[in-house]
Amino acid sequence: MKLSARVLLCALALAVVSTPIAAQQTTPTFETAIFNTWKGLHDKILAMAKDTQFPDDKLGWKPHPDSRSVMDEFRHVTIGLEMTSAMLKGEKFDYMGRVKADESKPKTRASVVAEMEAAIAVSYELVKTQPKPLLVGWIDHQGEHYGKLVSNYRANNIVPPISRR
Numbered sequence: 001m002k003l004s005a006r007v008l009l010c011a012l013a014l015a016v017v018s019t020p021i022a023a024q025q026t027t028p029t030f031e032t033a034i035f036n037t038w039k040g041l042h043d044k045i046l047a048m049a050k051d052t053q054f055p056d057d058k059l060g061w062k063p064h065p066d067s068r069s070v071m072d073e074f075r076h077v078t079i080g081l082e083m084t085s086a087m088l089k090g091e092k093f094d095y096m097g098r099v100k101a102d103e104s105k106p107k108t109r110a111s112v113v114a115e116m117e118a119a120i121a122v123s124y125e126l127v128k129t130q131p132k133p134l135l136v137g138w139i140d141h142q143g144e145h146y147g148k149l150v151s152n153y154r155a156n157n158i159v160p161p162i163s164r165r
Contacts, residue, residue: 034131035124037139041146042081042120047161048149049074049113054158056109063155070152074112075102077145081119084138088126 028036048054059071068076079098086093105111127135153160 031131034135034139035128038127038131038135039124041139041142042077042123044162045074045077045142045146045149046113046116046120048153049109049116051161052109053161054153054156058156059107059109061152061156063152068148070149071107071112073145073149073152074116075107077142078112078116078119080138080142080145081116081123084135085119085123085126087134088123088130088132 054070060069062069079095079102082098083093083095105115150160
């Protein structure tokens with residue numbers, strides 16, 4: 001066997017043997033996976049809330065009369081962030097009271113973004129330090145809202161931020 005073939009064979013054998021070891025070293029822990037998923041999901045939703053390619057005059061658009069508007073989806077995600085943070089702190093959260101309080105707040109992109117950023121700042125720290133299994137259900141729930149927002153973008157012939165080149 002020529003020297004180059006031996007070197008190639010040895011390199012291949014080394015790659016095969018070391019792959020499981022490398023995979024084990026890069027596999028995130030449950031805690032890291034929860035935090036990264038939580039952060040990634042909410043970063044995408046915040047990018048949509050800030051995205052002016054979805055015009056302000058369409059934020060009240062609903063895909064169906066019985067559904068939430070785009071603005072209401074953003075606000076609902078924020079309330080979910082606040083509720084999750086309260087749960088992680090061991091505090092009670094009055095969902096209906098919070099929804100009622102939300103009705104009297106200004107309904108502008110700037111107000112929604114400011115509230116979402118504040119809720120995210122609290123939640124990210126809590127999720128990073130207390131990545132409890134209950135967050136799996138919350139990730140699923142918030143992911144549904146992200147999916148609705150993506151559908152709302154597409155129904156209005158707008159490409160969501162994550163899908164842009």
